Amino acid sequence: MASNKSAGFATRAIHLGYNPNDHEGALTPPLHLTSTFTFENVDQGAAIFAGERPGYFYSRISNPTLDLLERRCADLEGAEAGLALASGMGAITSVLWTFLVPGDEIITDKTLYGCTFAYMRTGLARFGIKITYADMTDPQAVEAAMSDKTRIVYFETPANPNMRLVDIAAISKIAKARGAKVVVDNTYATPVLTRPIELGADIVVHSATKYMGGHGDLVGGIAVGSAEDMTQVRLVGMKDMTGAVMAPFNAMLVLRGLKTLKLRVERHCENAMIVAKMLEAHPAVGRVYFPGLASFPQHELALRQMPGFGGMIAFELKGGHDAGRTMMDRLNMIHRAVSLGDTETLIQHPASMTHSTYTPEERAAHGISEGLIRLSVGLEDIEDIIADLEQALPNVP
Numbered sequence: 001m002a003s004n005k006s007a008g009f010a011t012r013a014i015h016l017g018y019n020p021n022d023h024e025g026a027l028t029p030p031l032h033l034t035s036t037f038t039f040e041n042v043d044q045g046a047a048i049f050a051g052e053r054p055g056y057f058y059s060r061i062s063n064p065t066l067d068l069l070e071r072r073c074a075d076l077e078g079a080e081a082g083l084a085l086a087s088g089m090g091a092i093t094s095v096l097w098t099f100l101v102p103g104d105e106i107i108t109d110k111t112l113y114g115c116t117f118a119y120m121r122t123g124l125a126r127f128g129i130k131i132t133y134a135d136m137t138d139p140q141a142v143e144a145a146m147s148d149k150t151r152i153v154y155f156e157t158p159a160n161p162n163m164r165l166v167d168i169a170a171i172s173k174i175a176k177a178r179g180a181k182v183v184v185d186n187t188y189a190t191p192v193l194t195r196p197i198e199l200g201a202d203i204v205v206h207s208a209t210k211y212m213g214g215h216g217d218l219v220g221g222i223a224v225g226s227a228e229d230m231t232q233v234r235l236v237g238m239k240d241m242t243g244a245v246m247a248p249f250n251a252m253l254v255l256r257g258l259k260t261l262k263l264r265v266e267r268h269c270e271n272a273m274i275v276a277k278m279l280e281a282h283p284a285v286g287r288v289y290f291p292g293l294a295s296f297p298q299h300e301l302a303l304r305q306m307p308g309f310g311g312m313i314a315f316e317l318k319g320g321h322d323a324g325r326t327m328m329d330r331l332n333m334i335h336r337a338v339s340l341g342d343t344e345t346l347i348q349h350p351a352s353m354t355h356s357t358y359t360p361e362e363r364a365a366h367g368i369s370e371g372l373i374r375l376s377v378g379l380e381d382i383e384d385i386i387a388d389l390e391q392a393l394p395n396v397p
């Protein structure tokens with residue numbers, strides 16, 4: 001099926017870009033486990049290298065299995081083109097290295113995934129890029145931070161780990177007015193719930209390790225955007241700078257994950273809503289950060305921007321870090337592990353794990369409390385998730 005916008009999300013995730021009749025009737029796309037491609041003659045090889053004719057010459061640059069994944073991801077995000085990379089960090093760094101040169105400025109939100117934060121501070125800053133952190137929940141703050149050297153505005157929504165939301169349309173309008181590219185990390189929401197390009201963003205990146213793969217069996221990344229931008233990222237950022245190419249086998253696994261992405265995200269949302277309400281009502285729990293709760297500071301924006309509120313929850317116990325650690329260590333079925341978006345429910349402590357790249361002072365300044373707990377609500381029967389959490393939470397009269 002070619003790109004057919006009249007078809008629904010799930011249909012396109014399953015069928016787009018592949019016709020079994022073109023592949024001996026094979027229901028599932030062939031896996032091209034090859035590093036290189038042969039040429040009929042030297043002139044053909046030269047023409048393919050020069051881009052004068054379509055074709056493949058080396059799997060670090062392109063591969064048929066990756067092509068299909070890239071087309072599907074672009075379609076699902078409403079983008080022209082896509083790129084499959086070795087990891088989410090591979091996607092992020094390949095994109096940012098492509099479009100930034102020394103002297104440029106990037107404006108980013110106060111809360112980012114730990115390695116993204118570290119990459120900006122010790123990667124981009126080391127090579128002469130000015131990093132400006134702005135409170136992206138306040139469009140005026142972004143406007144005030146913009147300068148004529150601002151090349152990129154970058155954020156996650158919801159943000160890892162404290163669930164901050166960013167009004168994509170509002171921030172994109174401000175950035176575009178000043179000629180800056182908007183890059184959104186859509187890992188938490190997935191295109192099922194949010195399509196940033198439809199709201200004005202230029203490029204979307206994903207850790208495909210998470211919801212897109214969805215089964216905890218791969219590390220991968222995705223970038224989507226205009227055909228022009230993605231060609232630049234492919235031939236500059238990925239080919240020459242990071243080399244962060246996705247293995248064809250992982251591309252096959254992500255293609256399989258996409259087929260059930262809508263189904264899984266819907267169940268993640270359903271389970272997370274129930275868990276968030278249970279936590280909010282529990283006497284031992286202090287704050288619960290979940291976009292679907294009326295108590296969530298940006299609940300109005302969530303209602304506008306997200307048809308479902310995702311599978312991620314952040315919360316704090318009234319007893320702080322120590323109580324949180326005790327609770328996490330008492331869990332039986334729920335695994336203590338980083339990563340997210342898996343079928344298994346996972347729990348972790350950002351301050352000592354995913355966001356240990358921040359100093360304690362930086363965590364305080366960037367809205368990541370020492371007692372914060374992050375929960376990736378999985379696809380187990382909700383009764384079992386609730387039961388495990390309730391038996392682990394402190395008994396408070």
Ligand SMILES: CSC/C=C(/NCc1c(COP(=O)(O)O)cnc(C)c1O)C(=O)O
Nearest residue numbers: 087088089113160187207209220338339354
């Ligand atoms: C060592 S911590 C494990 C990884 C976690 N996150 C990853 C991540 C990346 C980077 O994606 P990879 O390179 O595929 O891991 C990019 N963007 C976001 C919003 C992410 O959450 C984590 O547990 O929060």
